Amino acid sequence: MEKRLLAAILLSMGILFGWQYFMRTFYPQKPPAPPATQTAVPSPEPAPVTAPVVSTTGSSTAPVDPAAAAGVAAVAEPERTVTVQTTHWTARFTNRGAVPVSWVLTAGPDDKPIQSSDGTALELIPEVGVREVGAPLRLGVPGDDAATARFNSSTYRVELKDGNGAVVQLPADEPIVVADDQTIELAFTLVDAATHQTLTKRFTIVGGLFDLGLVVEGSPVPPSMAVVVGPRIGDQTIRTEGTYAYSPPLAAIGGEDGKAKYVHGGEVASGGNHTVESVPHWAGITDNYFAMAVAATNESRSPSVVSNVKLKYDEKDTKEHDFLSVSIPVSNGKLMRVFVGPKDPHVFDAVNARAKTELGAAIDLSGLINYGWFGFLVRPIIPIIDWALQLTNRLTGNYGWSIIVVTAIFNLLFFPLRYKSSVSMKRAAKLQPRMKDLQERMKKVKPTDPAFKELQSEQFALMKEGNPLGGCLPLLLQFPFFWAFFVYFTTSFVVRKQPWVGWVHDLTAPDPHYVLPVLMCAAQIGSMLVMPMPNSDDPVMKMQRRLMTWVMPIVFTYFFFVAAPSGLMLYWMTLNLAGIGIQFAINKMMPPDLKDVPVPVPAASGKKSKKGGSRELVGSEK
DSSP states (O other): OHHHHHHHHHHHHHHHHHHHHHHHHOOOOOOOOOOOOOSSSSSSSSSSOOEEEEEEEOOOOOOOOOHHHHHHOOOOOOOEEEEEOSEEEEEEETTTEEEEEEEOOOOOOSSOOOTTTTTEEEEEHHHHHHHHTHHHHHEOTTTHHHHHHHHHHOEEEEEEEETEEEEOOOOOOOOOOOOOTOEEEEEEEEEEETTTOOOEEEEEEHHHHHHHHEEEEEEETTHHHHHHHSSSSSSOOOOOOOOTTOOEEEEEEEESOEEEEOOGGGSOOTTTTTEOOSSSEEEEEEEEEEEEEEEEEOOOOOOOEEEEEEOOSTTTTTTTTTEEEEEEEOOOOOEEEEEEEEEEEHHHHHHHHHHHHHHOOOGGGGGGGGOOTTTTHHTHHHHHEEEEEEEEEEHHSSHHHHHHHHHHHHHHHHHHHHHHHHHHHHHHHHHHHHHHHHHHHTTTSSTTTHHHHHHHHHHHHHHHHHHHHGGGGHHHHHHHHHHHHHHHHHHHHHSTTTTOOTTTOOOTSSTTTHHHHHHHHHHHHHHHHHSSOOOOOOOOHHHHHIIIIIIHHHHHIIIITTTTHHHHHHHHHHHHHHHHHHHHHHHHHHHHHTTTOOOOOOOOGGOOOOGGGGGOOTTOOO
C-alpha cells in the first residue's frame, strides 16, 4: 500500500513538474543582457517617439507613416513630454499619441523604495516595444489602419488642470509633482487632420494611488475604438523566461462572469491576433509581480483582442520575446480606470472598490494573479499563508524565519490527522492476515451462496476498522499547501526581494550557491528513511526502496528544484525536517497493541520474511 501511495505521489509530482524539465531541456534559459542604467525621472525631452500600432485586425506590424496613411499633412502641434511624479511612481507622457512612454515604480504599497531585479530603477514599459509596436494606452480602430495611425502618431495639444478644474501652466522642464490625495488632470486634445473632428484623452491622477482615471471622448469617436494595453508590461531588466524565476508576460481578461481568462504568447503567432470570446470588464498585461490593466463599462459589449509581436531587446539578444498587447473597447466619454503597479491583493481591494463606485460595475482585478491549474484549491489557502507570514514577520522581522515558523505550525496542526492515519495504517497491517483469510474463503464460495454475503459483510467491517485509505490523507493535504506556497512565492509582491540569511538575498529567486536545494534533498532523504515502508529480503523490494529513498530525491532536486525560489525550498526543507520529528513522536505514541505490528511485504514480491512477516518499519518502536 505504502509503495503504491508513494508511487502515486511521485507520479503526480512528475506530471506537475515534468513540463519544466521539458522547457529547461529544449528551451534553455539565456543569460540576461546587461540592462541600460535607468533613472527614476528620465529626461523630460527625449528624442521624438514614433509609436506605430499593431492593428487589431491582424494587419502588418511594420511602422506606418501617419501622413501617408491618412493622405494629409500631420498636425503641426509641437512635440513635447510631460513627466508626472507621485509617491509611488514616475511616468513620462508624450503628446505624440497622448500615451505614457515610461512608467517607473519608485515605492511599494508600504511606501518603501522598490527596484528592478538587477537593482536599477523599475521600468515597466519596454523601450523597444514602444518603438516597434506602440506605447501602452494607445488607441486602436479595428479595420481602419489609417485612423489608428493618425490617433497614435499625431501630436496632441496638452493642457494641465488642478483638482478644481482650473487650467494650470505646464512646467517647462520640471516634473509635475502630485502629493498624496492631490488631484490633477492631463488633457490631450487632437483635431483629426482627416475628419477635422476633435478627440480628447483625459488622465485624472490622484497622488498616492496606483490607479488613475482615463476618459476618451470625441465628436464622435469611432464606435469600434479600443484602448490597447501593452506591449509586455513588467520588470524590463529580466530577459530570461522560466517557470520559477520568471514567467513570460501574459494577457489577462476579466469577463462579466467574474472569471479571468489568460492568453500566453505561445497562443498568438507573431503579427497575429487572438479574440477572447467574452464581454470584458477589464483587460491587462501582467508578469509575475506587476501589471497594467484597464477597467471599462464596455457598452458595445465587444470582445478583447490579444496581439503579439516577437522582438529582441537589442542586437545582443539571442532570443526573440513575446510582446503581447490586449485591447478593451472604449465607450465615448465614459470613465475608465487604469491600474499600473504591483499585484498586491490589498491594493486590488482598494482599486476594485473605486472602480465599482465610479464605473458602476463589479470589477475584480485580483484575476491579474494567475493561480494556475489548481487555482480552485490554492486560492482560499494563499490568504491564510499571507496572513500567517505577515503576522509572524512582525515578530521575526524576517520572512525566511517566518516561513520556518509557519511551516512548523502547519505541521503541528496536521499532527492529529497524521497520527490517526499512522494508526490506521498499522491497524490495517494488523488485520491483513484476517483479510487474506477472508479472501481465500470467498474464492471457495459461489456468489449466489448466502455465505458469500456474510463473508462480504465481514470483509467490509474489517476494511472499515482498518481504513488503510486514511493513510493517504496527510499526503493529499500536503499537496494543496505545497502548490499554494509555490504560487505564493512566484506571484506575491510582499516577499519579492526579501532576504533570509547570508547568501539568500531574495526568497523569490533561486539559491545562487545551491545550498538550500542540497539541504532540502538531504531532508527529503531523511523523511523517506523514517516513512513507513516494508523491509524485505527480496532484491527487487530492496532496490525499489533504495531508489525511492536515495535516487528519487536527488533526481527531483536536480531537475525540478535547483531553480526553484529559495522561499519554496525553505518551506519544503522545513516540512521534511518537521515530518521527521513528528514521525518519531508518532512511533513513540503508537498504541501498545500496534507497536510491534509489522507492515507485510506485498504479495507480488513472492518472498516471506522470517516469522511470517517483514521486519519492522524503520524508525518504529520494537
